[in-house]
Each structure stands twice: as structure tokens, then as C-alpha cells.
Amino acid sequence: MKEFYDLDDFSKREIGELLQIANSLESSPEVNALNGKVLALLLLNPSLRTLTSFQASMTRLGGGTFVISPEMSIHGLETRSGIVMDGSAAEHIREAVPVISSYADAIGIRALASRENLQADLSDTVFNELRELCDVPMINLESAIRHPCQALADWKTLDDLKLSQSEGKLVFSWVYHPEALPLAVPADTIYMAAKRGMEVTVLRPDESALPEPIINRAKRAASEDGGLVKETNIRDDAMANACVLYAGSWASTLEYGNKLADRKARSNYENWCVDESWFKSAQKSCAFMHSLPVRRGVEVEDEILDGSRSAVVRQAKNRMYVQMAVLKYLLAR
Amino acid sequence: MKEFYDLDDFSKREIGELLQIANSLESSPEVNALNGKVLALLLLNPSLRTLTSFQASMTRLGGGTFVISPEMSIHGLETRSGIVMDGSAAEHIREAVPVISSYADAIGIRALASRENLQADLSDTVFNELRELCDVPMINLESAIRHPCQALADWKTLDDLKLSQSEGKLVFSWVYHPEALPLAVPADTIYMAAKRGMEVTVLRPDESALPEPIINRAKRAASEDGGLVKETNIRDDAMANACVLYAGSWASTLEYGNKLADRKARSNYENWCVDESWFKSAQKSCAFMHSLPVRRGVEVEDEILDGSRSAVVRQAKNRMYVQMAVLKYLLAR
Amino acid sequence: MKEFYDLDDFSKREIGELLQIANSLESSPEVNALNGKVLALLLLNPSLRTLTSFQASMTRLGGGTFVISPEMSIHGLETRSGIVMDGSAAEHIREAVPVISSYADAIGIRALASRENLQADLSDTVFNELRELCDVPMINLESAIRHPCQALADWKTLDDLKLSQSEGKLVFSWVYHPEALPLAVPADTIYMAAKRGMEVTVLRPDESALPEPIINRAKRAASEDGGLVKETNIRDDAMANACVLYAGSWASTLEYGNKLADRKARSNYENWCVDESWFKSAQKSCAFMHSLPVRRGVEVEDEILDGSRSAVVRQAKNRMYVQMAVLKYLLAR
Numbered sequence: 001m002k003e004f005y006d007l008d009d010f011s012k013r014e015i016g017e018l019l020q021i022a023n024s025l026e027s028s029p030e031v032n033a034l035n036g037k038v039l040a041l042l043l044l045n046p047s048l049r050t051l052t053s054f055q056a057s058m059t060r061l062g063g064g065t066f067v068i069s070p071e072m073s074i075h076g077l078e079t080r081s082g083i084v085m086d087g088s089a090a091e092h093i094r095e096a097v098p099v100i101s102s103y104a105d106a107i108g109i110r111a112l113a114s115r116e117n118l119q120a121d122l123s124d125t126v127f128n129e130l131r132e133l134c135d136v137p138m139i140n141l142e143s144a145i146r147h148p149c150q151a152l153a154d155w156k157t158l159d160d161l162k163l164s165q166s167e168g169k170l171v172f173s174w175v176y177h178p179e180a181l182p183l184a185v186p187a188d189t190i191y192m193a194a195k196r197g198m199e200v201t202v203l204r205p206d207e208s209a210l211p212e213p214i215i216n217r218a219k220r221a222a223s224e225d226g227g228l229v230k231e232t233n234i235r236d237d238a239m240a241n242a243c244v245l246y247a248g249s250w251a252s253t254l255e256y257g258n259k260l261a262d263r264k265a266r267s268n269y270e271n272w273c274v275d276e277s278w279f280k281s282a283q284k285s286c287a288f289m290h291s292l293p294v295r296r297g298v299e300v301e302d303e304i305l306d307g308s309r310s311a312v313v314r315q316a317k318n319r320m321y322v323q324m325a326v327l328k329y330l331l332a333r
Numbered sequence: 334m335k336e337f338y339d340l341d342d343f344s345k346r347e348i349g350e351l352l353q354i355a356n357s358l359e360s361s362p363e364v365n366a367l368n369g370k371v372l373a374l375l376l377l378n379p380s381l382r383t384l385t386s387f388q389a390s391m392t393r394l395g396g397g398t399f400v401i402s403p404e405m406s407i408h409g410l411e412t413r414s415g416i417v418m419d420g421s422a423a424e425h426i427r428e429a430v431p432v433i434s435s436y437a438d439a440i441g442i443r444a445l446a447s448r449e450n451l452q453a454d455l456s457d458t459v460f461n462e463l464r465e466l467c468d469v470p471m472i473n474l475e476s477a478i479r480h481p482c483q484a485l486a487d488w489k490t491l492d493d494l495k496l497s498q499s500e501g502k503l504v505f506s507w508v509y510h511p512e513a514l515p516l517a518v519p520a521d522t523i524y525m526a527a528k529r530g531m532e533v534t535v536l537r538p539d540e541s542a543l544p545e546p547i548i549n550r551a552k553r554a555a556s557e558d559g560g561l562v563k564e565t566n567i568r569d570d571a572m573a574n575a576c577v578l579y580a581g582s583w584a585s586t587l588e589y590g591n592k593l594a595d596r597k598a599r600s601n602y603e604n605w606c607v608d609e610s611w612f613k614s615a616q617k618s619c620a621f622m623h624s625l626p627v628r629r630g631v632e633v634e635d636e637i638l639d640g641s642r643s644a645v646v647r648q649a650k651n652r653m654y655v656q657m658a659v660l661k662y663l664l665a666r
Numbered sequence: 667m668k669e670f671y672d673l674d675d676f677s678k679r680e681i682g683e684l685l686q687i688a689n690s691l692e693s694s695p696e697v698n699a700l701n702g703k704v705l706a707l708l709l710l711n712p713s714l715r716t717l718t719s720f721q722a723s724m725t726r727l728g729g730g731t732f733v734i735s736p737e738m739s740i741h742g743l744e745t746r747s748g749i750v751m752d753g754s755a756a757e758h759i760r761e762a763v764p765v766i767s768s769y770a771d772a773i774g775i776r777a778l779a780s781r782e783n784l785q786a787d788l789s790d791t792v793f794n795e796l797r798e799l800c801d802v803p804m805i806n807l808e809s810a811i812r813h814p815c816q817a818l819a820d821w822k823t824l825d826d827l828k829l830s831q832s833e834g835k836l837v838f839s840w841v842y843h844p845e846a847l848p849l850a851v852p853a854d855t856i857y858m859a860a861k862r863g864m865e866v867t868v869l870r871p872d873e874s875a876l877p878e879p880i881i882n883r884a885k886r887a888a889s890e891d892g893g894l895v896k897e898t899n900i901r902d903d904a905m906a907n908a909c910v911l912y913a914g915s916w917a918s919t920l921e922y923g924n925k926l927a928d929r930k931a932r933s934n935y936e937n938w939c940v941d942e943s944w945f946k947s948a949q950k951s952c953a954f955m956h957s958l959p960v961r962r963g964v965e966v967e968d969e970i971l972d973g974s975r976s977a978v979v980r981q982a983k984n985r986m987y988v989q990m991a992v993l994k995y996l997l998a999r
Contacts, residue, residue, distance in 0.1 A: 031702025036364025038389045048757065049765060052732045056704045056769040059730030064392030066385045084630035086511055091381065091626040094638070095645065099382060099625065102650035103389040178752055292765065293757040297750035305760070312761065317768035369697025371722045397725030399718045417963035419844055424714065424959040427971070428978065432715060432958065435983035436722040 003138045004326045005131065007148040007192060008217070012225055015195075019156055021325035022318075029060060030328075037063035037331050040104035042097070042130075043141070044077075044111040049292060050141050050149070053319040054108060057327055060320075068100060079126065097133035106137040106330050113144035113182040118256040121145055121183065122213055137330040139323075145214075147184040149326070150291050151192040153318035157311055158196065158244070160318070161287055167198070168243040173235075174204035175299040176272045177249035180262045185248050185291045186210060190218040193246075194227035202231040203238040205272070207252045207265040235278065242282040246289040247274050247300055274300040279309070287311045336471045337659045338464065340481040340525060341550070345558055348528075352489055354658035355651075362393060363661075370396035370664050373437035375430070375463075376474070377410070377444040382625060383474050383482070386652040387441060390660055393653075401433060412459065430466035439470040439663050446477035446515040451589040454478055454516065455546055470663040472656075478547075480517040482659070483624050484525040486651035487579075490644055491529065493651070494620055496576060500531070503577040506568075507537035508632040509605045510582035513595045518581050518624045519543060523551040526579075527560035535564040536571040538605070540585045540598040568611065575615040579622040580607050580633055607633040612642070620644050669804045670992045671797065673814040673858060674883070678891055681861075685822055687991035688984075695726060696994075703729035703997050706770035708763070708796075709807070710743070710777040715958060716807050716815070719985040720774060723993055726986075734766060745792065763799035772803040772996050779810035779848040784922040787811055787849065788879050803996040805989075811880075813850040815992070816957050817858040819984035823977055824862065824910070826984070827953055833864070834909040837948075839901075840870035841965040842938045843915035846928045851914050851957045852876060856884040859912075860893035868897040869904040871938070873918045873931040901944065908948040912955040913940050913966055940966040945975070953977045 007015070039058050041051060051067065058065045077096055078089035085092065101107045109130050113121040120126075127143035140146055158170075170193045172186060186202075187210070193200045200218065202210060209231060218229045232238050239245070255261035279286050288300070288309040296302055304310060340348070372391050374384060384400065391398045410429055411422035418425065434440045442463050446454040453459075460476035473479055491503075503526045505519060519535070520543070526533045533551065535543060542564065551562045565571050572578070588594035612619050621633070621642040629635055637643060673681070705724050709717060717733065724731045743762055744755035751758065767773045775796050779787040786792070793809035806812055824836075836859045838852060852868070853876070859866045866884065868876060875897060884895045898904050905911070921927035945952050954966070954975040962968055970976060 029702055036362055036393050036395060038392050040385070040389075048734065048762070052706070052734065052766060053769050055730070055732040056706075059704050059732075060702050062702060064388070064397065064730065066388040066392075068381065068385065078629075082630075082635060085628040086631050090628070092629050094629070095625055095627060095649075096381070098646045099649040100385060102646060103386050103653050292761055294761060295751040295756070296744075296758050296760070297748075298752050302748060313764045313768060316761075316765040320769050369695055369726050369728060371725050373718070373722075397721070397730065399721040399725075401714065401718065411962075415963075415968060418961040419964050423961070425962050427962070428958055428960060428982075429714070431979045432982040433718060435979060436719050436986050 002330050004148060004330065005138065005140045006146050007151050007188065007195070008221075012195060015152070015155065018152065018322065018325045018329060019159065021328055022156055022321040025324045025328070026321045031060065032062045033328055034058065034061035034063035034331055037105045038103065039063065039065045039327065040100045040107040041065055041067045041141070042100060042107060042109045043067065043069040047110055047141070049316055049319060050110060053316070054141070054323055057320050057323045061324060061327060066103070079129065093130060093133060097130060098135060101134050101136045104136055106139060106327065107134050108139040108141045110141035111143055113184065115180060115182060115251055116257045118211065118253065122211060139326060139330070142184055144182065145184055145187055147188045149319060149323055150185060151188040152322040152326070154189060154289065154315055155192055155196060156318045156322055157289065157315045160314060161311060163243060169199040169201065169241055170244040170246060171201045171203055171238050171242045172246045172248065173238070173274070174208045174272060175247045175249050175274060176266065176270050177295060177299055180251035180259065181249050183210070183214065183250050186250050187214045187217070189246055189248070190214070190229060191221050194218040194222035194229050195225045197226040199228040200230070201238045202229070203235060204231070204233060205269050206233055207254050208250060209253060211253050236281055239278060240281045242286050244287050244289055245274065245278065245282065248291060249299060273298060274304055276303055289315055292316055335663050337481060337663065338471065338473045339479050340484050340521065340528070341554070345528060348485070348488065351485065351655065351658045351662060352492065354661055355489055355654040358657045358661070359654045364393065365395045366661055367391065367394035367396035367664055370438045371436065372396065372398045372660065373433045373440040374398055374400045374474070375433060375440060375442045376400065376402040380443055380474070382649055382652060383443060386649070387474070387656055390653050390656045394657060394660060399436070412462065426463060426466060430463060431468060434467050434469045437469055439472060439660065440467050441472040441474045443474035444476055446517065448513060448515060448584055449590045451544065451586065455544060472659060472663070475517055477515065478517055478520055480521045482652060482656055483518060484521040485655040485659070486648055487522060487622065488525055488529060489651045489655055490622065490648045491577070493647060494577075494644060501576040502532040502534065502574055503579060504534045504536055504571050504575045505579045505581065506571070506607070507541045507605065508580045508582050508607060509599060509603050510628060510632055513584035513592065514582050516543070516547065516583050519583050520547045520550070522579055522581070523547070523562060524554050527551040527555035527562050528558045530559040532561040533563070534571045535562070536568060537564070537566065538602050539566055540587050541583060542586055544586055569614055572611060573614045575619050577620050577622055578607065578611065578615065581624060582632060606631060607637055609636055622648055625649055668996050670814060670996065671804065671806045672812050673817050673854065673861070678861060681818070681821065684818065684988065684991045684995060685825065687994055688822055688987040691990045691994070692987045697726065698728045699994055700724065700727040700729035700997055703771045704769065705729065705731045705993065706766045706773040707731055707733045707807070708766060708773060708775045709733065709735040713776055713807070715982055715985060716776060719982070720807070720989055723986050723989045727990060727993060732769070745795065759796060759799060763796060764801060767800050767802045770802055772805060772993065773800050774805040774807045776807035777809055779850065781846060781848065781917055782923045784877065784919065788877060805992060805996070808850055810848065811850055811853055813854045815985060815989055816851060817854040818988040818992070819981055820855060820955065821858055821862060822984045822988055823955065823981045826980060827910075827977060829909060835865040835867065835907055836910040836912060837867045837869055837904045837908045838912045838914065839904070839940070840874045840938060841913045841915050841940060842932065842936050843961060843965055846917035846925065847915050849876070849880065849916050852916050853880040853883070855912055855914070856880070856895060857887055860884040860888035860895050861891045863892035865894040866896070867904045868895070869901060870897070870899060871935050872899055873920050874916060875919055877919050902947055905944060906947045908952050910953050910955055911940065911944065911948065914957060915965060939964060940970055942969055955981055958982055
């Protein structure tokens with residue numbers, strides 16, 4: 001069964017082909033490509049961009065979607081195996097997922113990290129249980145540790161910015177955020193940039209050092225595809241000659257799952273908020289990227305988001321085009 | 334005005350024609366059959382399968398849906414006649430239903446039993462008030478006492494299981510459930526199986542004996558169409574030579590509308606949970622059916638749901654095909 | 667950029683053309699006119715008719731919609747400029763609106779009056795901030811002071827009632843309602859009727875006199891297009907020879923933003939509930955109109971809503987046809 005679970009399942013050549021379809025769909029709509037086809041969207045966590053960009057994607061190709069989301073009165077879906085369901089959950093995923101996928105030609109699933117157990121999140125345990133229950137092509141709409149739609153959209157954005165595949169330095173920087181956020185975006189962004197052949201620097205406080213499996217995965221991609229990956233806590237070193245600053249936030253990996261300790265660790269870095277001064281040693285045209293949603297005045301100042309460096313709306317728009325390409329790849333005859 | 338309110342409004346020949354359309358749509362999609370057509374879904378109770386299967390059905394035929402559901406901020410719809418609306422309800426069904434149906438080519442309505450007054454539920458009082466307000470073809474998405482979409486899907490599933498129309502014994506068994514559930518599924522399942530010409534045995538504790546009008550309706554169908562209907566509380570008698578066990582739960586009919594007495598009545602039968610031992614006197618290939626959602630370990634054990642007897646996902650999938658047939662019957666030129 | 671923000675942006679001739687498209691679409695569907703086109707619906711306030719009529723409109727033209735609404739877990743959208751987002755709002759409209767509109771071919775926005783500051787509501791301050799962020803054609807789904815889709819639908823309803831463009835007396839009457847409602851419907855209804863060339867009388871208690879800018883705007887339209895606008899608190903004078911009674915309710919304009927004082931002012935007029943006696947000096951065929959939702963027995967008696975005078979369902983249905991016309995005008999090649 002074809003699926004779109006992990007960018008790592010695709011060679012650089014295959015990614016190039018998907019991006020070519022995306023570019024083609026951007027310039028030449030194909031309003032009947034998926035006539036009568038149905039995409040199910042199973043969102044175990046709320047979503048704005050993912051939901052609406054997939055709905056728009058299917059409409060633009062002539063098909064349609066239906067949504068199962070936490071806002072619906074589905075009384076909670078039971079996910080545990082071998083359980084006696086005498087509580088409030090009225091339905092088990094072992095019925096719900098096969099039924100939902102029986103109505104659809106493809107299913108998209110979002111199930112974010114629970115951020116309780118680092119090992120479970122790194123192994124994508126919950127998501128893989130859901131994934132095994134699907135009888136139709138599955139698209140990962142963000143799991144505990146993967147966000148391939150965002151990564152593919154960002155690859156296209158880097159192309160749109162006219163950055164060549166094999167040159168350029170991308171800094172992925174931790175920024176302050178009032179909440180402990182998942183690792184999927186940082187993990188997949190540095191993997192994508194390394195695979196693209198860029199020089200990737202992760203800039204973060206030591207308390208937020210990325211787990212070894214995440215760094216090693218990106219380094220493997222770099223070694224195969226010409227990129228480079230390193231980590232630092234020194235901003236000026238990181239930003240020297242950078243052509244892209246990609247900002248994001250994630251839970252402390254030293255205090256993973258411990259909310260109070262995590263908050264304390266983060267509170268020392270409230271001044272990690274991107275402003276124009278961050279760019280002084282970067283390339284003049286250095287772009288700013290972020291996967292959204294973004295906290296203005298907390299993660300990054302208005303001057304950056306409203307200025308010419310910002311590529312954030314372009315990134316979000318590219319979600320639609322690359323998803324249309326993935327849908328066409330999975331569903332078109 | 335054509336409608337799909339009650340399977341009893343259709344002859345066995347007409348049902349055969351609907352199933353033929355369903356089978357044809359399953360093997361040969363018709364992605365332009367209902368181009369530009371709109372189905373309104375008015376759900377006064379939450380729904381997972383009904384909502385998503387109808388959304389998928391319309392997309393597959395080239396049309397679309399819109400949904401009015403309790404999750405939306407519609408502030409409650411007033412249903413009582415002659416009321417002074419100075420409370421919280423902002424809208425009366427006497428405006429809402431005609432307006433909603435004016436936007437649509439057909440309207441589907443779900444309004445489950447209130448389970449307060451048995452006579453009112455048996456007469457489908459609330460649903461019939463809504464039904465009279467519709468100016469376009471209406472589809473019953475489950476009323477107090479009817480669930481014709483489920484019954485038609487189950488008929489197709491029995492066909493898919495290669496059970497001949499006029500032979501075979503179907504046992505409809507009450508099983509334990511923590512809540513008092515409506516009578517629509519048991520009422521329409523035994524009616525459907527009797528009309529199909531099967532030998533139907535209702536297996537239940539005496540406290541859950543089905544009301545006479547429900548049994549009599551099934552017996553009438555049986556007498557016209559070759560089936561047979563009986564009730565018992567003895568499992569071994571019921572299951573002897575059965576080719577289908579259909580499990581469900583419903584409120585005690587002796588204590589209808591009395592939550593405490595109902596819970597007490599049910600609590601004596603917590604061991605009515607289907608496992609492999611139920612099948613010892615049945616036919617070897619005896620299938621297991623359930624309309625879902627199902628409580629694992631409470632209504633039925635995992636071994637049955639995960640084993641080869643289970644037809645529950647097929648039943649749910651058939652909802653889509655028979656509904657497409659009904660939609661085509663009601664809406665295609 | 668074409669948009670549909672205010673009926674005042676369109677000449678009487680252009681309105682005539684839109685209504686001609688609406689009438690044509692009513693009699694001759696065009697199920698492929700907007701194939702593959704996407705309408706985004708950003709609803710900052712709940713909605714029944716607006717949401718469902720636009721969903722139906724796009725389906726009927728071959729396209730589709732997606733919805734962002736307060737029922738979704740979007741954690742509130744921050745609307746204030748220059749804010750440090752360290753509270754609960756996770757997303758700013760300065761990202762959300764450009765992103766949403768990047769997925770769509772057109773965007774519809776609903777943002778009702780906050781009813782705190784009359785001057786801000788009359789200037790449509792909040793809505794104009796949202797409007798400036800749209801990169802695609804924008805449709806006003808009701809702002810603080812405009813409701814052009816309702817007004818255009820009502821124009822069509824007046825046509826459907828065979829009322830000639832330049833004759834006839836329309837009474838817009840305040841009626842009692844338990845809540846303080848916005849000014850958009852009264853403001854746009856009297857503007858529309860005056861522009862249509864009718865003699866418009868606003869009937870209301872003095873505490874609910876419409877603000878001068880609203881009256882003056884309608885008078886300007888009247889002077890240009892042959893109509894007449896006056897206000898009175900005397901029912902018999904107002905209703906003499908009327909051919910349409912349009913009822914609605916709105917917050918006291920003397921006590922705007924003061925909930926307690928507003929409630930006190932309104933409480934003196936609980937008997938302003940339309941019944942047959944209101945029509946004694948009107949034309950025999952005088953029609954009753956209301957934009958819905960309507961409180962039965964509070965704003966108007968059942969005898970009127972259920973009787974032959976009522977045009978309220980027709981009004982609601984016409985929302986769909988005029989919106990299809992607006993969509994075709996904005997989006998068709």
C-alpha cells in the first residue's frame with residue numbers, strides 16, 4: 001500500500017518528482033483529477049492549516065473530504081488494546097479506523113506527541129498503531145515525531161526562494177514559547193534541509209538539545225545527500241552567513257514530560273525572540289521561516305513577520321500545493 | 334414526494350432494485366450522477382458513521398452536503414408548537430427545517446428516541462413533526478423507532494455473506510451495555526430479516542422483551558415474505574443451527590423511561606457478552622453482526638470482533654453503498 | 667480586487683445585473699461554473715443560514731468550501747495589533763487571514779458588531795482590519811453595520827412578490843427581543859428599500875431611533891433612486907397603505923453598549939409583537955418579512971409566520987440564489 005508517512009521513505013529523486021507535480025498544479029489546475037474521490041481526515045488534535053489546506057486541496061482536484069475531529073461528539077476514541085470498555089469511550093479505534101477508511105480512498109491522520117515519554121514519542125508508537133489499521137493509502141498529518149507535509153512544503157519554499165539545492169546555510173533556532181511543543185517540526189525540518197544538501201545549524205539552549213536519534217537521522221541524510229548538520233548555543237556563530245533562519249520551539253529534552261521543570265528551564269530564555277538584530281552576520285537577503293502558528297512578540301517580533309524577510313505565508317500556501325501532489329501521487333489512476 | 338422513511342414503504346421487489354443499484358455503484362463508480370446536487374444533514378443527535386458515510390456518498394456521486402448538528406452553535410432548536418420563545422432557543426424548527434430544505438435537493442434527518450415515553454417513541458412522534466416540514470425528499474437517518482439505512486445495509490451484508498434470501502436462521506440477541514439504548518436497530522433488524530425470508534429468533538432477558546407492535550410488524554413481514562419470528566430467553570435454543578448472530582442492546586421495555594429501574598434490570602445480565610462459547614450449537618460459519626459503535630469486552634469479546642466471524646466493518650461500509658443507491662433513487666433525473 | 671462588501675458600492679444597474687444572474691441560476695443550474703474553486707468561510711460568530719446557504723451555493727456551482735468557525739479549537743484568533751501574544755490566543759489574524767485566503771479563490775467573513783462602541787460599529791472598524799488582510803475577493807457575510815447578502819436577497823424577494831421597483835411602501839418595524847441585537851440588518855434593509863425606490867418608514871420606540879449616519883445613508887439612496895425615508899413611533903401612521911412589513915430588533919441606540927440600561931429601555935416595549943391587528947390599515951396583501959432567526963410569540967405571533975403574509979422562507983432561500991450570483995460575478999472567468 002502506498003503511503004506518505006515519512007519523508008525518509010522517499011529518495012531525493014522521488015521528492016523531486018513530487019515537487020514537480022506540485023509546481024505543475026500551482027500553475028495549471030487539474031479540476032477533474034480526483035473526481036468523486038474521498039479523503040478522510042482523522043484529527044485527534046485540533047488543526048487550522050492542516051485541515052483547511054487538505055479540504056482546499058481535494059476540492060481543487062475535484063474530490064472531497066470528511067472530517068473526524070475532537071470537536072465532534074465522538075465521546076473519545078478508545079486507543080488501548082484489550083480494554084473492557086465500560087467507561088465513557090463509546091468506540092474503539094479498531095472499529096473506527098477501518099470503518100472510516102472504508103468510506104475513503106485515502107485517510108489523513110493527525111496524532112501529535114503526548115509528550116509524556118520521549119522514547120515512545122521518538123518511536124511514534126501511537127501513530128503506528130493507527131497506521132496499521134488503515135486499509136487505504138495513509139497520509140501523515142503530523143505524528144509525534146514526523147511532519148512530512150510541512151517538510152515537503154518547506155522544501156518547495158526553499159526552491160521558491162531560489163536557493164540552490166546544494167548550497168546555503170539554514171539555521172534552525174529554538175525560540176521561546178509559553179508552552180512545551182512537540183519535536184516533529186524541528187526533527188523533520190533539519191532532516192529535510194540536510195537531505196536537500198544544505199548546511200544545517202541547530203541553535204538552541206543546552207536544555208533543548210535535540211535527542212541523538214533526531215540529530216543522527218539528519219546527519220545520515222546529510223552524508224548521503226551532501227548536507228552538513230551541527231548544533232550550537234552561540235547565536236553569532238550560528239547566524240554567520242546564514243541564508244535562512246527557521247524558528248520554532250520545542251519542549252526541553254532534558255526535562256521531557258515534566259511540565260514544571262520544563263517551564264522552569266524555558267523561563268531562562270524568554271529573550272530568545274527573533275528580531276532584526278539576529279540577522280547582522282547573516283546574508284543580506286536571509287529569509288525568515290516558521291511553520292505557524294506563531295506567537296507575535298514572543299517567538300518573533302512584528303518587524304520580522306511584517307517585513308520582507310518573512311516567507312511564512314508562502315510556506316503555509318505551499319502546504320496546499322505539495323499536498324495536492326501527494327494526493328495525486330496516491331490516488332490518481 | 335419520494336422519501337426514504339421506513340423500509341416497510343418498499344416492496345421486496347423495490348428493495349431488490351435498490352440493492353442492485355448499490356451493488357452496481359460498488360463496482361462501477363458514477364462520479365457525475367449527482368453533479369451540483371446538495372444533501373442537507375440535520376443531526377439532532379451526534380453521529381460518526383451516519384455523518385461520514387453520507388458525506389462520502391454524496392462526494393462519490395459528484396454532489397455535496399452541509400451539516401446542521403448539535404456541535405454547532407445553533408443555541409438549540411425549539412421543537413414545541415405554540416411556544417413563546419423567550420428562553421435560550423433562538424430558532425424554531427418551523428423556520429429552520431423549511432429553510433434548510435430550501436437550500437437542498439434532499440434532507441437527511443436524525444432524531445433518536447427520547448426514551449421517556451414508549452408510546453411516543455413507538456409512534457415516532459417527534460420525527461414525524463420534522464418530516465412534515467420538509468419540502469424536499471427526506472431520508473431517515475435514524476428516528477425513535479426506524480433505522481432503514483442500517484437495515485438496508487444489513488440486507489446487503491447478508492447478501493454479501495452469500496446467505497440465500499429465503500433460508501437461514503438469524504438470532505438477534507440483546508447484550509449488556511452500560512447505557513439504555515434505543516429500539517430502532519432491534520426493531521428494524523428483525524423486520525428486515527423477516528422480510529428477507531429468514532427464521533428470526535430474538536434472544537433476550539424477559540425484562541427486555543420487545544414491545545408487541547415491534548414483534549407484530551416483523552411477524553407481518555414474515556408472513557408475507559416467508560420468514561418466521563419468535564422470542565426466547567434461552568440461549569442454547571436460540572443459537573441452535575444459527576447462521577448469523579446479530580448483537581445489540583436496548584433499554585428495558587418493562588422499565589422504559591425509568592433510568593434507575595432500567596439500570597437495575599440490566600445489571601443482572603452483565604454476563605450477556607458474546608464470546609466464542611455462544612456459537613457452539615450454531616452453524617460452523619455463523620457470522621457475527623453489530624450496527625456499531627460496540628463496547629469491546631462489554632457487549633462482545635475481542636476474539637469475536639477480531640476474528641473471522643465478524644462482519645461489522647462490512648456492515649458499516651455497506652451503509653455507504655446503499656445510501657448512494659437511495660440518493661440516486663431520490664435525486665437522479 | 668473585486669469584492670462584495672457593501673451594496674452601496676454597486677449602482678442600481680449593477681444590482682439589476684446581479685439579480686438577473688440570480689434569477690437565471692434559480693431556473694437554470696450551472697453545475698460546472700466554478701469547478702475546482704474554493705470559498706473560505708471565516709465565521710467569527712456562529713451562523714446557520716449564512717454558513718449552510720454558502721456551502722450549498724458553492725456545491726451547486728461545482729466548487730467547494732472550508733470553514734473556520736468559533737466552534738473549532740482555534741484557541742481564539744488575536745485581532746489586536748502590536749500585542750505580545752503570551753496569553754491564550756495561539757494565532758494572530760495577520761497570519762491567519764492571509765494563510766486562509768491563500769488556500770481559497772474567495773473568502774467570506776462574518777464579524778458581527780461588538781455592540782460596545784457605537785462609533786466603532788458604525789465605522790465597521792474590526793471588519794475593515796480583516797478586510798485589508800485578504801488577498802482574494804472578499805464577501806461580507808455580515809459586519810458590524812452591513813449585511814449586503816441579506817439586503818440583495820431581500821431585493822430579490824420584493825421582486826418575487828411582484829412589487830414594482832418604484833412603488834410601494836415598506837415599513838421596517840422594531841419588535842421586542844430578549845437580547846440587544848446588531849444594527850446591520852435594519853441599516854441595510856432601509857438602504858436597500860430606499861435604493862429600490864420604495865417609500866420607507868422606520869417604526870420604532872424613540873429609545874431605538876436609528877443613528878443619523880444610517881438614516882442619512884438611506885436618504886441619500888432615496889434621493890438618488892426615487893425613494894423616501896422617514897421615522898415614526900406611531901404604528902397606525904406607519905402601517906397605513908403599507909405593502910410590506912419588515913420586522914427586526916436592535917439594541918437601544920440611546921443606551922448603546924450598556925446592557926442593563928438597554929434591557930430596561932426594551933422592557934417597556936414587550937408588547938411590540940406583530941400580530942394580524944398590525945395590518946388593519948395596510949394593503950390587503952401586505953407581506954411580512956424578517957431576516958431570521960425569529961422568536962415566535964415574542965417578535966411575531968405564529969398566525970403571521972404560519973399564514974399567507976409570510977415571505978420569510980422565500981427570503982432565506984433567496985440568500986442562496988443571490989450568493990451564487992455574487993460568487994459567479996467574483997470568480998467565474
